Amino acid sequence: MAKIIDGKVISAQIRKEVKHEAETLAARGIRACLAVVQVGDDPASSVYVRNKHRACAACGIKSLEFHLSGNSSQEELLSKIRALNAQEDVDGILVQLPLPKQIDTDRIMSAIDPAKDVDGFLPENLGRLVIGQEGFLPCTPAGILELLKRSRISVDGKDCLVLGRSNIVGKPVALLMLREHATVTIAHSHTANLSELMRRADIIIAAVGRADFVKSTDVKEGAVVIDVGINRMEDGSLHGDVDFADVFDRVSAITPVPGGVGPMTIAMLMKNCIRAACARRN
Ligand code: NDP
Numbered sequence: 001m002a003k004i005i006d007g008k009v010i011s012a013q014i015r016k017e018v019k020h021e022a023e024t025l026a027a028r029g030i031r032a033c034l035a036v037v038q039v040g041d042d043p044a045s046s047v048y049v050r051n052k053h054r055a056c057a058a059c060g061i062k063s064l065e066f067h068l069s070g071n072s073s074q075e076e077l078l079s080k081i082r083a084l085n086a087q088e089d090v091d092g093i094l095v096q097l098p099l100p101k102q103i104d105t106d107r108i109m110s111a112i113d114p115a116k117d118v119d120g121f122l123p124e125n126l127g128r129l130v131i132g133q134e135g136f137l138p139c140t141p142a143g144i145l146e147l148l149k150r151s152r153i154s155v156d157g158k159d160c161l162v163l164g165r166s167n168i169v170g171k172p173v174a175l176l177m178l179r180e181h182a183t184v185t186i187a188h189s190h191t192a193n194l195s196e197l198m199r200r201a202d203i204i205i206a207a208v209g210r211a212d213f214v215k216s217t218d219v220k221e222g223a224v225v226i227d228v229g230i231n232r233m234e235d236g237s238l239h240g241d242v243d244f245a246d247v248f249d250r251v252s253a254i255t256p257v258p259g260g261v262g263p264m265t266i267a268m269l270m271k272n273c274i275r276a277a278c279a280r281r282n
Contacts, residue, residue, distance in 0.1 A: 003253040005151050005226075007143075007260040011267035014146065015059055018270045022060035025277055032277035033062040034092040034118065034269075035084045039077060039103065040070030045096045052094065055266045061273050064090065074103050078111055085113040091276040092118030094269070115280060118272040121168065129175050136272050141173035143264025144205060144226055145180065153203075153224055153253060155180040161197050162186045163214070163241070164207035169228055173205055206241035214242040216250045225254045228261045 022032055034056055038049050049065070056063035066080060077099075084093050093116045099105050114124035120138035128135030137145075148155060160182035164170035174186045182203065187194055198204060198218040204225050206214050211231035219225060229241030240257030248254065255261055 002248050002251045003151070005147050005153075005253055005255045005260060007147060007255060007263045010147055010150050011143075011263035013150070014264075014267040015055070015270060018059045018061075018267070018274055021274045021278075025274070025281075026060065030277060030281050031062045031089070032060075032092075032273050033064065033090050034094060034273045035064045035066060035087075035090045036094050036096065037066045037068070037077070037080060037084075038096045039068045039072055040100050042098070045098075049096050051266060052269065055270055056273070059270045061270060070100050072100075072103075074107065077103060077108055081108065081111045085111075085116065090116065091280055092116050092273045094119055116276060118269060118276055120172075120272065126167070126172060129172060129179070132179065136275070137176065137268070138168055138172045139265045139268040139272065140169050140228065140261060141176050142268040142271075144173055144228070144261060145176050146268065147226065147255060147261065147264060148203075148224075151253060155182045155203065158182045158202040159200060160184050160203040160205065161201035162205045162207070163198075164188065164209070164228075166207065169207040173207070173228075177203075177205070204242075208241050210241055211239040212241070212243035212246075214247065216243070216246045219247055219250055221250055222252045223250075225251050226261065227255050227257050229257065230262060 025032055036049055036052055038045055053063045084090050093112050095108055109121055114122050117125050117136050120136035125135040155177055160177045162170050162174040165186050165188045174184050178184045185197055187197055195218060199220055202223055204223060207228035209229055225242055225247060227240035227242040231239045233239055238258050244256060
């Protein structure tokens with residue numbers, strides 16, 4: 001029977017560790033601080049932003065909220081970012097995506113000071129990952145690695161297939177698995193022999209954004225499956241990219257959706273905030 005990798009339990013452990021680190025910093029008079037910038041009133045973004053503030057409060061990290069109108073200009077947002085870059089007591093800056101159409105997202109993101117890039121999205125930090133230097137890791141890929149490590153699943157020497165090549169999940173998680181000595185294949189919508197690649201893999205990390213895409217006939221007996229997908233169904237339920245019930249008896253370990261990778265993302269954001277505070281103020 002498969003082991004269920006419980007992201008709720010593991011993320012709670014990480015948040016506890018973060019809280020302890022925040023208290024240690026506070027004892028030295030340093031309060032780690034995250035600035036969250038939201039532009040407009042996208043309901044999903046508002047939920048994500050609220051969750052981030054709540055997580056900060058629970059971990060003893062100060063959070064600042066900046067809510068700009070959906071009509072804001074690029075220049076207004078840029079000047080807010082520049083002000084936050086200059087603000088000494090702000091350790092991390094997070095711009096909630098997506099941004100309204102009139103704003104050039106790449107331009108805004110690249111204005112963030114890399115030392116405050118707690119999302120790990122900037123070319124400076126992704127480039128560091130590519131060349132094996134320390135930097136901020138993007139939160140979801142870092143969370144996947146923590147899930148594997150804390151479940152004592154070794155990646156070294158394993159055949160790892162990453163489904164998806166986005167800049168926030170697929171590419172960075174592939175680089176992380178490579179750093180951990182897996183033999184990595186990245187598949188995408190143009191991949192010709194996908195079924196064959198899936199059946200060969202010891203570890204499948206699915207980040208395609210298609211509900212129940214991976215079936216039991218696709219996976220090798222005993223494979224480890226990490227499901228990043230979050231797909232809202234018509235009945236309101238959440239499904240991953242993996243058909244959980246179908247593959248369950250075939251795999252050795254699997255993350256559920258919800259309750260697998262999802263809770264790890266915010267936990268790793270909190271961890272990055274503490275890291276930023278330590279690096280900037282030590
Ligand atoms: P993107 O839409 O940016 O990327 C999807 C990737 O899947 C693309 O590389 C695409 O290929 C590939 N793909 C799509 N269809 C197929 C197919 N039929 N066969 C093979 N590859 C395919 O998504 P994200 O990476 O942003 O997110 C992926 C999923 O993870 C989503 O469900 C998202 O909601 C979820 N997510 C969850 C997070 C969490 O905290 N748990 C955080 C971030 C995302 P191509 O490049 O060729 O188009």
